[in-house]
Amino acid sequence: MKVHTLGGYEEVGRNMTAVEVHGETVIFDMGFEMEEVIGADGEVDQMTTNETLKTGAIPLDKSIMDNDVSAIVIGHGHLDHVGAIPKLAGAYDCPIVCTPYTKKIIERNLENDRKNIDNDVIAVEKNEDYKISENLDLEFMHVNHSIPGATLSLLKTPEGNVVYGNDMKIDYSPVIEETTDVERLKKAGENGVELMIPGTTRVDAPGRCRSEKSVEVELNDVIDSCYANGGAVVLTTFSSQISRLNSIIEANDGRRKIAFVGRSLKEYTKSAEELDLIDLSDVEVVSYFDECSDLMNKVSNEREQWLVIATGNQGEPGAQMDKLASGTYPFEFREGDHVIFSSQVIPTPLTRANRYTLEKKLKEQGVRLYKEIHTSGHAMKEHHRDFVNLLQPNNIVPSHGHIQKLGVM
Amino acid sequence: MKVHTLGGYEEVGRNMTAVEVHGETVIFDMGFEMEEVIGADGEVDQMTTNETLKTGAIPLDKSIMDNDVSAIVIGHGHLDHVGAIPKLAGAYDCPIVCTPYTKKIIERNLENDRKNIDNDVIAVEKNEDYKISENLDLEFMHVNHSIPGATLSLLKTPEGNVVYGNDMKIDYSPVIEETTDVERLKKAGENGVELMIPGTTRVDAPGRCRSEKSVEVELNDVIDSCYANGGAVVLTTFSSQISRLNSIIEANDGRRKIAFVGRSLKEYTKSAEELDLIDLSDVEVVSYFDECSDLMNKVSNEREQWLVIATGNQGEPGAQMDKLASGTYPFEFREGDHVIFSSQVIPTPLTRANRYTLEKKLKEQGVRLYKEIHTSGHAMKEHHRDFVNLLQPNNIVPSHGHIQKLGVM
């Protein structure tokens, strides 16, 4: 068995690993380097392959170009796992295999992208067996992360079983989804795991991440406080955080009308709605400039009747939060209005500067800020102990990046 | 009206303020400097007044010794508000006025202390009027903090109303108690507030503290995880955090037997039980060495049947957590046991070293650590905005200390 570490090792974002067994190769993930990408409505999609390659944002897969690749297995739908598919997958004559929500994300990405590829995208439910080839079988095992449909992939080979998955945690109080399938993992461990490839970005952080339910309660409390004080309320979070968006709808409890503003919010939530992961029947979802403008005009006249959820939580120039703070739309913040950041600042100098600029604009308009109402989706030290205890792998190849960039979402 | 800032200004711990109106003086709080005190079972009580004075741990009240003092008003029962009473109150011929839980704390302190004083301690319910003198009336207004019976004190004087209270927040999702009495505060503001004396330790921290309920959910999740993994589970928190202790009992949900280990835990919880603030009927509470030793012997033989709550969350040498980690009792930690810190490290070098030493001992025994499952009881920036908006004071005298020491509990 041979492991090709093509991307996401000693760096972040462009995850890609290939496992070669008996002359056959399976690719895990095809990710995009996130730094330029997060919250940037649309930019990735408009790049050509060549432009993308020049940025260094996608993995270098030359070393396996001549391999016999029988499947591309995708663990979940974040850009650092699916973002390079439109640029790289076409070179491999094999299907892309993933869970249903991830399939939706990939298909939207492909639609938006300039480049056409013709790989099949096959959705496989968790706990079902998928036959890759005569020798290889695949099963997705359910784990918690910060997007629906996150998995640990179990590849069964003649040389023993491989568990791949670099973004996961165990949440005993999740929102809308089940706790990580501890029993299944335990059984996998009992059946023998030859190799485990975990993501170890936050392995040094002591303890466990807060549960998503705990964040929901905190959000509840903040929203109660904002509503008690009155004024406009705008919230921003990561668009793929479908659990969080459910929690917000729950916390609002019908008190205000809800609007989702921004393209990535639209993409991720529409996909989720199709799988009954979120109910958008009472949510106004807008993304084109005119739609956003009209919506914010309405909000401007009914300030205390709306809860606005917008993209751009990292302060990305041009994203919706930046537009709102800059007066791009017919809406102006007033003294005593509220902005809630249900996210964490990605600790790079550029992002810090963007957020600083965004917050400065908001403060100058008298806006009250609520920050870091958030939990990470990445396993910390005690989660890692749990995973290793459950899977009892014979070998571990840690995939990891710098904590500074990854590990927030 | 004249304000004497006797302690707790540009320092922490020994809070004491006196307000003088028309020749009459009211004292607010008589606190003890916390650095030496936190978690130290018993030490304060055994000091004489002279020893205490030498340490610089209690306020210097010489400038008001000859005043006509008509009441000592105590906001809540933390040591930095009540700790100096046994040493200083005796010099004033007037009653001590406080809410019922605070009265219990004060009485236990007095019992334990070497020094006798004979001031009456008068319990006044929140929202009731207490006549201090012909000219002065007092009312306690309910606020959230991190101990039962916390108040903003409203002193009505011929020169206008004074609101004193330096530890408070607004929690829209509290545990066992009500949300801060926003309506009462608003009415107080409408009636006019000449002077407000707020504690501003965390005024620079953006946003609001997490709600106590959010911590409960996080505790739930951590305890679920520990129980799923098995092994001994020990938790440590601040002893006066009665809400937190209720949350723990709730989170345990009858799954394990519960023990409270340590003198301060016993004192604070017994007082709470007398006021129906906690139900100890299913909790074993021990404090004397032999009791603790017997209890831990039992735990040693029934490791997965007990949830032990112990004092000493800051790693104070000699406190129960230190004893447990050092093998003082017939109990030894094993690989895979769990210790949960439902508290925050007070960020002073001495405390950091204590905690480092405690954690090192625990890690060397293979214990898994869960840290900072906690929220502060101190108003942050948006709480302060709320309080000022509600009370609309004509003047503000900020009482404040260094964030490094205060603001954790």
Place this chain on the structure above:
Amino acid sequence: MKVHTLGGYEEVGRNMTAVEVHGETVIFDMGFEMEEVIGADGEVDQMTTNETLKTGAIPLDKSIMDNDVSAIVIGHGHLDHVGAIPKLAGAYDCPIVCTPYTKKIIERNLENDRKNIDNDVIAVEKNEDYKISENLDLEFMHVNHSIPGATLSLLKTPEGNVVYGNDMKIDYSPVIEETTDVERLKKAGENGVELMIPGTTRVDAPGRCRSEKSVEVELNDVIDSCYANGGAVVLTTFSSQISRLNSIIEANDGRRKIAFVGRSLKEYTKSAEELDLIDLSDVEVVSYFDECSDLMNKVSNEREQWLVIATGNQGEPGAQMDKLASGTYPFEFREGDHVIFSSQVIPTPLTRANRYTLEKKLKEQGVRLYKEIHTSGHAMKEHHRDFVNLLQPNNIVPSHGHIQKLGVM
């Protein structure tokens, strides 16, 4: 005596204080908020007064507009002390008084500015008496800072003496200048100081700043190392740091040709040369685009024959360092070239992002970086003790700003 704190209190940059005695007013400093300004070749000069006012970058002097102002006294030539002169001084019918180097700086600023003012600018040598009016006398006392001609201003009034000066330190090993005139200060103290107005930005920093001579030795060592390794060497520092520039010429010791690149370097050094504070006879000084371009073309062909000093040490977009790193000129960095930052990063998010971007560009080209070869010019705790011990003032009005922004240069 009345003190008007017009700018530079609880903020940084736009220093301005007015002292009113017996109906007569003396203004100290007219500064510009530095955040937008540092290293920005030319920007300030091209703003109109109205544009400047809108930015909030200059002091609000309305409260003294109707006073009888008899002098504008300037402590030294940094922009946060002289930058607002072209915009504000014209409104006062009185001379501007300063030391000779500061006069040169002011005159260049006035030449470059769109706005004309006709105040006399009077150069007064240190230790000489200048008669402001019948009642008021002025003397400049020599102190160390990070620009030639820095002073403590001693104003003698019928109500007692005032010492103003918010940027100073005592350097027992200075470069090209004398140590702070300790004897003069001591005598001033013995004669009585009614009021002292010191800048206290770094008063919390323990100890003393490193001496300028110590930085010279470090520079020497770094330059020796760079020359031993070979390759192009570019250094960047604050343009007004004339001592530092002398140290660099000294450290180079004729081994390479030296070029100063950038407008602010030209302005500050030409003024210094006129007062014999630096010898530019062997230095090529360029500032216009074509000059810079030609120079760098030469450097490109004689890489190991030049030591280039450039503006833009904070990574300001458009400044010379940014241009060099971006390939604006016919010069490209090569693997193993060296860039020396003889400065400190101003710790604001925007500056950090600028520097991060600059350093990233340089690293991608294989450049070796040497950082923080620098000392601050601002008194730290033990300097402040010295100044207070020497001057023995009856009253102190601390002028201070946030450490984050000030206190670097």
Place this chain on the structure above:
Amino acid sequence: MKVHTLGGYEEVGRNMTAVEVHGETVIFDMGFEMEEVIGADGEVDQMTTNETLKTGAIPLDKSIMDNDVSAIVIGHGHLDHVGAIPKLAGAYDCPIVCTPYTKKIIERNLENDRKNIDNDVIAVEKNEDYKISENLDLEFMHVNHSIPGATLSLLKTPEGNVVYGNDMKIDYSPVIEETTDVERLKKAGENGVELMIPGTTRVDAPGRCRSEKSVEVELNDVIDSCYANGGAVVLTTFSSQISRLNSIIEANDGRRKIAFVGRSLKEYTKSAEELDLIDLSDVEVVSYFDECSDLMNKVSNEREQWLVIATGNQGEPGAQMDKLASGTYPFEFREGDHVIFSSQVIPTPLTRANRYTLEKKLKEQGVRLYKEIHTSGHAMKEHHRDFVNLLQPNNIVPSHGHIQKLGVM
């Protein structure tokens, strides 16, 4: 060729590496874990081997116990390189080889230690060839560090040359010693280096460490300032820093009498004097309690005539600085006295607490503090680039520990 990484890999302090070639083994270093040791006058010496083994402070050498070891090569005399010799060397029937100053340190350690060993200790001058065996030759190459006699060891084997040395830097402005022998290193590189084993503790720190000469100038400046202010002056530094001690004598320039107080100071400086590395003729060196007491009594009566250098710069309880601050001797600090720390705080919680306690005691007595007048002896990023460029090794095995503990001295 086989490399045994016995200590100092992924940890600090107990450095030990063994290189095995053609059935013959050479050991490099036998170090002691520093955390418990620094500044602790005498403690190490009084431990038995068994006590030492229990602490985990010395390397685990079981895997080479049966090897044919032909030499123990010691790079320099710090405890993390020589400290385990008294406990471990006796088990190997071979000589210990080192430079002359290191030999002196080892011999003193052996004299003080309870345990007797009978290995020869052979001093070899730098640049001379030492024949270990028929197949193996050794040469010490001169490098800068923070103790005299520091080396890179060049082992010539039939399988190619090995360069070992984990503490080194290049200082172009050293004090009392020469700059690292760059020419020799370059020639070694040209002759071929099969394997390099560098210490990489500070490899992530950008740039280069300040030169020792730059620290001397800073010390000069601080001492000038202290003398100008008057009062007692006490300085503390690492005892093995012979260059620094020379700089202090130089900076004092005969103005005050000098005393060295503490056992480790005595040991290191007496050894240095025997090799003409320091002139102690005008220095009073004391270490026994009564000597120290008498000396400080004298200082007490002649406060402005002495410069006292004492051990205990990390605030170690019981070391001389602690004793001085605690009033152990007939000497008391007065308001305005000065304490200079020519060292850096080792950033572990325990050391921070010790230093905090020491500084608190000093401040309470009114002492003025000057801190971090220091440079590290450990290569930073640009030094490492230099070493790799010079040696051009075919393979690198990085030896490294946590920056938190190592890399200060």
